[in-house]
Amino acid sequence: MTKKILTIGEILVEFVATTQGDGFGEAQPLTGPYPSGAPAIFIDQVGRMGQACAILGRVGDDDFGHLNIDRLRDDGVDVNGIEIAYGEVTGCAFVRYRPDGSRRFVFTLPQSAAARLPATSASEALIDSCDHLHMMGTALTIPDIAALARSAVQRIKARGGSLSFDPNLRAEMLDTPGLREELAYMLAQADLFLPSGDEIFLFSDATTEQDAVDDLLGRGISDIVVKRGSQGASHYCRNGRKDVTPLSVEEIDPTGAGDCFGGAFVALWLNGAAPEIALRYANAAGAHSVTRLGPMEGAATKHQLDRLLASQEINS
């Protein structure tokens, strides 16, 4: 039977400044709107892999909301769980890169349709049709989503399903009231944990990566994947560690790499792929994603990932 993956979280549009610099203090050229929101990017990548999947989220009845719904549906995502909030607006993110690669955001999520997601009988039915839940830390800053996620974890796990968790945090989010408790809950329930870099130390007092991994694997997590940007990634489980070297690509826009990486990894892992195979495709999905401007534009089909992997083997 085909397993269905669910995520719950923010669906946004993103506008990207076309010049580098420090923020938005003066008029400047932007490009967008691009479909965005970390959970939306993740689930779009899952859909492009051909895996059954759905998202629970909320958008306004505006072009930005419909742009997202159309893209997700076209890419194979079940969009029936996306509520259209009449009289509200779809969330927006404006991003500008500084010359050192750091980014500055203007972010309207807390004031947007994405800031609420009340449970309904339709959302509960959708949860009950899914076998796996993927949660991201950004979404857990929204109290409605945190509550819905807890209920979804319980329902899906009670039926023998599984949970993956990507903290996906920005430093300024960590002070959100109640967020640390929600993150700790997800970690305690997670089967697969996908931190980026130092996020592995968020939930452990260990001082080395291996000690943090040993600590977390001792708590019921079966698989940990550490994402390292242009340095590649590593997979850990009881049987040891596997590393993957980064593919050589031209980085146009790094936003969304971790989400695409996660979508590819979770889709393959859930189907029982060997960790090194899931890691190889996820590494390719992250690399493919950075070659396109716009956070969701680089989500790739399995065929595109095969082509990217084959081209690098020829060149190496």
Ligand code: ATP
């Ligand atoms: P974000 O939250 O911004 O989407 P992230 O921090 O969660 O990103 P990254 O570690 O930046 O995730 O990227 C995920 C994976 O994508 C990396 O582990 C790597 O496999 C691949 N990747 C990212 N950037 C590059 C790059 N410049 N070149 C090759 N591969 C990359």
Ligand code: MG
């Ligand atoms: Mg991330």
